[in-house]
Amino acid sequence: MYVSLDRDRCSGIGICESIAPGYFEIAEDGSLQLLRDDVEPEAITEVEEAVRSCPTLALTLQR
Amino acid sequence: MAPTSSRPRADDSPRRLVIVGASLAGLRAAESARRNGYRGEVVIVGKERHLPYDRPPLSKEFLTDGQPPVFLHSTDALAGELGLRLRLGTAAIALDPDARRLSLDDDTTLTYDRLIVATGAAARRPSGLTDLAGIVTLRTLDDAVLLRSLLVAEARVVIVGAGLIGSELASSAGQLGAHVTLIDGAPVPLVRAVGVDVGRRLSALHAQRGIELICDVQIVAIEGHTRASAVVLSDGLRLPADVVLLSIGAEPVTSWLAGSGVAVNPTDGAIVCDEMLRTSVPAVYAAGDVAEWSNRIVGGQTRQENWSNANEQGAVAGRNAVTAGSPVAYEAVSYFWSDWYGQRIQFVGTADSDDVEFHELSSGHGGFVALYHQEGRLVGAAACNGQRLIMKYRRLIRDGASNDDALATLARSAGAAWERGRVTPAKQSTGSSARPSPAGEHAGRRR
Ligand SMILES: Cc1cc2nc3c(=O)[nH]c(=O)nc-3n(C[C@H](O)[C@H](O)[C@H](O)COP(=O)(O)OP(=O)(O)OC[C@H]3O[C@@H](n4cnc5c(N)ncnc54)[C@H](O)[C@@H]3O)c2cc1C
Numbered sequence: 034m035y036v037s038l039d040r041d042r043c044s045g046i047g048i049c050e051s052i053a054p055g056y057f058e059i060a061e062d063g064s065l066q067l068l069r070d071d072v073e074p075e076a077i078t079e080v081e082e083a084v085r086s087c088p089t090l091a092l093t094l095q096r
Numbered sequence: 097m098a099p100t101s102s103r104p105r106a107d108d109s110p111r112r113l114v115i116v117g118a119s120l121a122g123l124r125a126a127e128s129a130r131r132n133g134y135r136g137e138v139v140i141v142g143k144e145r146h147l148p149y150d151r152p153p154l155s156k157e158f159l160t161d162g163q164p165p166v167f168l169h170s171t172d173a174l175a176g177e178l179g180l181r182l183r184l185g186t187a188a189i190a191l192d193p194d195a196r197r198l199s200l201d202d203d204t205t206l207t208y209d210r211l212i213v214a215t216g217a218a219a220r221r222p223s224g225l226t227d228l229a230g231i232v233t234l235r236t237l238d239d240a241v242l243l244r245s246l247l248v249a250e251a252r253v254v255i256v257g258a259g260l261i262g263s264e265l266a267s268s269a270g271q272l273g274a275h276v277t278l279i280d281g282a283p284v285p286l287v288r289a290v291g292v293d294v295g296r297r298l299s300a301l302h303a304q305r306g307i308e309l310i311c312d313v314q315i316v317a318i319e320g321h322t323r324a325s326a327v328v329l330s331d332g333l334r335l336p337a338d339v340v341l342l343s344i345g346a347e348p349v350t351s352w353l354a355g356s357g358v359a360v361n362p363t364d365g366a367i368v369c370d371e372m373l374r375t376s377v378p379a380v381y382a383a384g385d386v387a388e389w390s391n392r393i394v395g396g397q398t399r400q401e402n403w404s405n406a407n408e409q410g411a412v413a414g415r416n417a418v419t420a421g422s423p424v425a426y427e428a429v430s431y432f433w434s435d436w437y438g439q440r441i442q443f444v445g446t447a448d449s450d451d452v453e454f455h456e457l458s459s460g461h462g463g464f465v466a467l468y469h470q471e472g473r474l475v476g477a478a479a480c481n482g483q484r485l486i487m488k489y490r491r492l493i494r495d496g497a498s499n500d501d502a503l504a505t506l507a508r509s510a511g512a513a514w515e516r517g518r519v520t521p522a523k524q525s526t527g528s529s530a531r532p533s534p535a536g537e538h539a540g541r542r543r
């Protein structure tokens with residue numbers, strides 16, 4: 034499973050980072066960086082929650 | 097009791113979950129009930145006739161860029177994937193908790209096994225104001241559509257209340273070419289949200305953009321025959337106005353619960369919940385802007401009016417309403433953002449502190465971080481264009497970090513080159529759907 038980010042939608046609000054800091058981080062310029070895009074099995078719940086919580090629906094989980 | 101899977105087992109007794117309020121908290125509650133294995137009926141009753149939509153853009157891009165509203169889900173997803181029954185354009189008008197029955201404004205009733213109240217808040221209007229065309233508030237999509245038609249170039253706009261939404265509106269109206277005057281009743285605006293020091297500093301952004309902010313005045317009257325034509329202030333000043341925009345806060349929508357026995361806070365009408373989001377009445381839960389709850393992180397009753405609270409609290413209420421046995425406590429470090437004049441303002445935690453320390457960010461653009469301390473611990477952080485730091489502070493606050501931890505994070509960030517991890521290539525941004533990126537000029541530095 035991996036996360037993909039639609040940069041055109043993302044507004045850098047950072048909800049994803051607060052939920053799954055190992056996967057998402059807001060950079061100096063305010064844009065979101067994916068720290069890794071392959072989701073480890075033990076982190077799936079956390080990453081799913083981050084994906085769900087994004088206000089702009091910019092994140093998706095893909096198999 | 098012990099569930100065989102890692103998911104909490106859904107209680108098979110409730111057959112019908114009813115959610116009042118078809119917005120963020122209500123929808124998140126429904127999704128979470130399903131995620132937690134609940135297979136029964138879910139009915140969402142919503143007063144507005146629109147599909148659930150996102151409110152934050154209404155004071156921002158919806159006004160300035162003429163963008164369509166952002167809906168939280170499509171009708172198909174709501175009915176299909178989530179199996180929800182939506183009763184839009186319908187308001188709940190009374191609750192009988194003994195009969196477990198709601199009365200609706202279309203003269204029907206609806207029984208429930210579990211009920212979640214997510215009726216949010218409504219824009220406050222000062223009492224005793226005459227009702228004139230051109231006096232508006234902003235809470236709903238319909239309000240925003242009206243406002244969008246009024247905010248034309250050269251319109252004289254007086255905004256009453258320089259809080260987060262009032263400030264966003266000043267920025268948006270200014271961008272649309274209106275002549276804006278912002279007034280606030282307090283000597284310094286935003287104190288409840290961010291404290292005096294940060295309130296003062298953020299409020300200075302208005303003058304920097306040529307928008308006049310008049311503090312410490314009240315409105316005495318709004319003049320006009322059928323349309324508003326001027327606002328008269330307590331210091332005698334008379335401001336000609338085509339549009340008077342009232343943004344003096346919002347009140348929990350709970351008058352419809354009068355006589356139901358659901359306990360509300362006597363000062364603001366918020367529904368009083370315990371840490372599991374249960375109200376004083378069996379089988380009734382509440383979440384979102386309408387609810388106050390016992391937040392262990394803060395150590396007392398709190399109510400939050402922001403997107404991430406409705407998002408997270410709704411999910412916990414939905415889970416707790418349908419799962420038997422082990423309700424979870426909702427604990428949250430507050431987080432909100434606000435966008436004015438292309439600046440991203442963010443706040444985490446609480447402004448209730450004994451010391452606030454400012455740090456200027458070297459990235460320029462007047463960016464800063466303010467750290468709020470209480471007895472040697474970090475309890476809050478505000479940032480202007482400090483997106484990179486704010487969520488780190490949210491975690492530090494949740495973990496009860498010390499002031500030294502907070503400073504170490506700042507120092508690490510200031511020195512760090514931005515090279516960690518794998519970065520997917522940025523698509524060429526069209527700029528149309530993205531929010532203004534305050535430090536967008538720096539994009540070239542990223543790698
Ligand atoms: C203009 C604006 C800008 C904002 N910007 C930001 C921002 O930048 N960042 C941020 O963090 N937060 C922001 N917020 C706050 C955020 O939008 C709210 O915290 C969030 O919408 C709360 O969600 P909720 O579901 O609890 O309540 P609401 O979104 O208020 O929804 C409650 C729903 O219940 C319905 N309802 C009420 N009474 C009844 C009844 N009796 N029967 C049936 N239905 C009923 C209402 O019509 C409404 O649709 C903003 C809010 C506004 C208005």
Ligand code: SF4
Nearest residue numbers: 043044046047049087
């Ligand atoms: S939560 Fe969504 S919008 Fe916010 S930074 Fe993450 S991906 Fe971007």
